[in-house]
Amino acid sequence: MTMDLRDRLDEAIRSGQVDGLHAVVAVRGGRTVLEHYGAGEDALWGKSLGVVQFGPGTLHDLRSVTKSVTALLYGIALADGRVPGPAEPLLRHFPQYPDLAADPERARLTVEHALTMSLGLEWREEVPYDGPANAEVAMELSPDRYRFVLERPIQEPPGVRWTYCGGATALLGRLIADGTGRPLQQYAREALFAPLGIGAFEWTGGADGVASPASGLRLAPRDLARIGELVLAEGAWEGREIVPAGWIRTMLEPRLQTEWGAQYGYQWYIETLAGHRLLGGMGNGGQRLTVLPGLDLVVAVTAGNYDDPEQWRTPLAVLEQVILPAFELTTG
Structure with missing residues (x-):
């Protein structure tokens, strides 16, 4: 399976289907089945970082995936x-x-x-x-x-x-x-990241230093995938409840429809892709956290296609051309 995924990703890279891709981490049943890091131009909240060689510990802007966190x-x-x-x-x-x-x-x-x-x-x-x-x-x-x-x-x-x-x-x-009496990034460290074993993160903010809840979070893709695993497990991690399961279910209940047809819960998107229920956080440039409960699968994608009108193509190609075909061969 892992080799098949790697081959499919290499072909997608060669054929230009995933232009701007920086990293992919896919986890199924708690096991990493695909991990890829590339190089490319990147930015920190709109400020150019030049060409970056990405690796397992490289933090990346999540942009609006931050909303889902x-x-x-x-x-x-x-x-x-x-x-x-x-x-x-x-x-x-x-x-x-x-x-x-x-x-x-x-x-x-x-x-x-x-x-x-x-x-x-x-x-x-x-x-x-x-x-x-x-x-x-x-x-x-x-x-x-x-x-x-x-x-x-x-x-x-x-x-x-x-x-x-x-x-x-x-x-x-x-x-x-206001409610916790802590800056957002401090509360996130104490209540979410530390319990998940996430040590390194940044949370960019405005000129007043207030962290942006909408788009400021920077995580390594491995840790972004870990958040997806938490959602997949309805808020539990290593036998401990970090987020109440009832909130996870409420958060992911479809409530309104987006302009392109996806459903929206509480800061999370709910879609169907190739017959599979998909839960997602999405961010400018091609940042994507995808949870596929029916496949026990989480996929984290980071990319550098900021403000590109077709930025969605790269993370979608990762799912449609690389991930789903491999698992459909084994489950179908």
């Missing part, structure tokens, strides 16, 4: 009674904005609307992340990122439509930090 942290904090439940009014937990809370339309916002990216507020993040036309960039440049999000013009009632919104995740990160 933030959702795990929210579930841990919720179980400890540190953050509000999904049904609670959102602005109640941002008392510094009484003027916004006084707006009856905004008062309808709940934590769940942030978890599902359905705030109903104006937010444009489909443009490149190289200037303030992108709402996440504008948020980071604003003097108060949370007010920036919460005072966006209202476009429709909350909960109606999924609209990609890093600002929603920023609000969740603030709730975690």
Whole structure:
């Protein structure tokens, strides 16, 4: 199996199907069945790092896969009674904005609307992340990122439509930090990474040093795969519950449909690929954490195709051309 996967990946590289690929780690049943590292141009939150030779210990931007990790942290904090439940009014937990809370339309916002990216507020993040036309960039440049999000013009009632919104995740990160009394990266180390045996990580933040819950996390691909294994095991690791199983199930319940047809839970995507249920975190440039419960399989992909309109092609090719055909031969 491992050799077959390696051969398939080599062919995909030779044929140009996985341009920009930096690394792949696939784990099945707790055993690494494929591990590949290449070289290529990379960036740290948009700042060029030049050509990097990747290896097992090289940290990589996860970009918006960070959102999916933030959702795990929210579930841990919720179980400890540190953050509000999904049904609670959102602005109640941002008392510094009484003027916004006084707006009856905004008062309808709940934590769940942030978890599902359905705030109903104006937010444009489909443009490149190289200037303030992108709402996440504008948020980071604003003097108060949370007010920036919460005072966006209202476009429709909350909960109606999924609209990609890093600002929603920023609000969740603030709730975690406020509730736990720790910066997000410190809480992540204590509550998630250390229990998983993850020692090396970085969490990039804005000019004020606040870690970005939406896109700032940097992990080695092996450790990203480990997070996928945790989700596959419904929050358990080596006999210990790290994330409550009930939260994992709630987090992965399809709630809204994305513009391209995937379902969305709490900061996680739910799709079907070649007949297999797929749970995923996705990030700019081709970053991808894929959990395939039916195959007991996790696949972590990192790539350097940042802001490329077809950045999705490389991680999809890894799954469709390399991973799934190999396992379908053995299970079918």
